[in-house]
Amino acid sequence: MFKKLKKNNKKLQNYAHKIIPGLSGLLGKRPEMYLPGGYWPTYYSKAKGIHIWDLKGKKYSDFTMLGIGSCVLGYADNEINEVAKKVISEGPLTTLNPPEEILLAEKLLNIHNWADQVKFARTGGEMVAVAIRLARSYTKREKILICGYHGWHDWYLATNINGDKNLNNHLLPGLEPKGVPRGLQNTVIPFNFNKCEDITNIVRKYASESAAIIVEPARNTLACRLWLETLRSICDKNGCVLIFDEITCGWRNDTSGIHKELGVNPDLATFGKTMANGIPMSAIIGKKEIMEEAKNTFISSTNWTERMGPACSLAFIEKHKRLNLGKTLKTKGEKIRKIWTDAAANAGLEISLSGILPLSSFKIETKIKNEWPVTITYFIQEMLKENILASDRCYSNYCQTDKELAKYKKACQKIFKKISFLSNKNKLKDSLNGPVKQMGFKRLN
Numbered sequence: 248m249f250k251k252l253k254k255n256n257k258k259l260q261n262y263a264h265k266i267i268p269g270l271s272g273l274l275g276k277r278p279e280m281y282l283p284g285g286y287w288p289t290y291y292s293k294a295k296g297i298h299i300w301d302l303k304g305k306k307y308s309d310f311t312m313l314g315i316g317s318c319v320l321g322y323a324d325n326e327i328n329e330v331a332k333k334v335i336s337e338g339p340l341t342t343l344n345p346p347e348e349i350l351l352a353e354k355l356l357n358i359h360n361w362a363d364q365v366k367f368a369r370t371g372g373e374m375v376a377v378a379i380r381l382a383r384s385y386t387k388r389e390k391i392l393i394c395g396y397h398g399w400h401d402w403y404l405a406t407n408i409n410g411d412k413n414l415n416n417h418l419l420p421g422l423e424p425k426g427v428p429r430g431l432q433n434t435v436i437p438f439n440f441n442k443c444e445d446i447t448n449i450v451r452k453y454a455s456e457s458a459a460i461i462v463e464p465a466r467n468t469l470a471c472r473l474w475l476e477t478l479r480s481i482c483d484k485n486g487c488v489l490i491f492d493e494i495t496c497g498w499r500n501d502t503s504g505i506h507k508e509l510g511v512n513p514d515l516a517t518f519g520k521t522m523a524n525g526i527p528m529s530a531i532i533g534k535k536e537i538m539e540e541a542k543n544t545f546i547s548s549t550n551w552t553e554r555m556g557p558a559c560s561l562a563f564i565e566k567h568k569r570l571n572l573g574k575t576l577k578t579k580g581e582k583i584r585k586i587w588t589d590a591a592a593n594a595g596l597e598i599s600l601s602g603i604l605p606l607s608s609f610k611i612e613t614k615i616k617n618e619w620p621v622t623i624t625y626f627i628q629e630m631l632k633e634n635i636l637a638s639d640r641c642y643s644n645y646c647q648t649d650k651e652l653a654k655y656k657k658a659c660q661k662i663f664k665k666i667s668f669l670s671n672k673n674k675l676k677d678s679l680n681g682p683v684k685q686m687g688f689k690r691l692n
C-alpha cells in the first residue's frame with residue numbers, strides 16, 4: 248500500500264491515520280498541526296543541514312524547529328554521523344555497558360559542578376518522570392508543583408483531572424487526562440511563570456506538603472532570577488526538591504543548561520532533545536542524596552543502555568563547545584527576529600515576539616479578532632509554495648547560512664504583505680486551500 252500511495256500526500260496521510268492512530272508518535276509532527284488537507288509534506292526521504300526532501304524528492308528549506316528542537320547542528324551532521332556509524336559497526340547494544348556513559352557523566356558534572364551524579368534515558372518525558380519519582384521517593388511526599396510542559400506521562404497529565412484547563416498556560420492547551428487514574432487527582436498543582444502572586448498564593452501554600460517544584464527555566468522568556476531564587480529558598484525551607492527541566496532550553500544559549508547563566512542551582516536538572524543532535528538521548532544530573540534514591544526505587548529500561556546516545560552526545564557537546572555554538576545561535580535568533588519585525592513593518596502589520604533568542608516565535612495581530620489561527624495557517628501555506636517549511640516558531644540553527652536567511656527574508660516580506668492585503672479585505676480565510684490548522688491538543692481523529 249505504501250508504494251502505491253507514496254506519491255499522493257493526502258491519500259498517504261489518510262492511510263497512515265487509519266493504521267497509526269494520530270499518524271505520528273509526536274503531536275507536533277501531525278500534519279494538521281501545520282497544514283491540514285493533505286498539503287503538508289508530512290514524510291521525508293532524507294535531510295541534510297537545514298534541507299529536507301519529501302517522498303517525491305522535492306527539496307525544502309526547514310525554517311521551523313528542525314526536528315522539534317533536536318538538531319541545532321543541522322540534520323545529519325557529519326561528525327555526529329561518523330560517531331554513530333562507528334557505534335553501529337562495533338555493536339550498539341550488548342550484555343555489557345558502554346564506557347561512554349562514564350565519559351559523558353564526567354563531562355556533564357564538569358559543566359555543572361553543583362551536581363554529583365548522573366543517570367541516562369533516551370527521551371525527555373521519561374527523564375522528567377525519573378526526576379519526579381526520585382523526588383517523591385526522597386521526600387516521601389506526593390504533591391508536585393509545576394510550571395511548564397513536562398511530557399505525556401500520567402504524573403503530569405494528572406494536573407488536568409479536575410478540569411482540562413489547568414495546563415492551558417503551559418505550552419499545550421486542552422490536554423485530555425483520559426486514562427490517567429482518578430486517584431492522582433490533586434497531586435499536581437500548576438503555577439504561572441515569573442508570576443510573583445502565584446508564589447505567594449500557590450507555591451508557599453503547598454510547598455511543605457510537596458515533593459518537588461519543577462519549572463522550565465526558560466520558555467516564552469528567560470525566568471527572572473529573583474523568581475528562581477525565591478523558588479530555591481522555598482524549597483530549602485520546606486524540604487522539597489527543586490527541579491529544572493532543561494529539555495528544550497538546554498544547549499541553546501551556551502554549552503550548558505540555561506540555569507548556569509541565571510546563577511541559580513536546582514537539586515535535579517533534566518536534559519534531552521538536542522543533546523545528541525537528533526540521536527535519542529536524555530540525562531538527569533543532581534545532588535547525591537536525591538540521585539541515590541535510584542537504588543531504592545525501581546527505575547530501569549533496556550534501551551537506556553545502548554551506546555549511540557552517550558557516544559553521540561559526547562561528540563555533540565565537544566563540537567558545541569568548540570564552535571561556541573551558543574553565541575552563534577543567539578546571533579541567528581537576532582537575525583530571524585529582525586526578518587520578522589522588518590517584514591511586519593513593511594507590510595503595516597503589528598507583530599509580537601517571544602522566546603529566548605535561539606527559540607524565537609512571532610504572532611501577528613491582525614485587525615480581525617481571533618484571526619491568528621487563520622493567519623498562521625495562511626503563512627505556512629504560502630511559505631510552502633516558496634519551498635520553505637515554516638511555522639510561527641523558528642529555532643536557531645548552525646546551518647542557517649546568510650544565503651538561506653536571505654531566502655527566508657524574501658519569502659517573509661512577500662507573505663506578510665499578502666497577509667496584510669487579504670486581512671484588510673477580510674479575505675484571509677477564503678484564501679486558504681484547506682482547513683485551519685490545529686492549534687493545541689484535540690482528541691485525535
Ligand SMILES: Cc1ncc(COP(=O)(O)O)c(C=O)c1O
Nearest residue numbers: 370371372396397398492494495
Ligand atoms: C521542557 C520539556 N520537558 C519535557 C519534554 C518532553 O520531551 P519528549 O518529547 O522528548 O518526551 C519536552 C518536549 O518538548 C519539553 O519541552
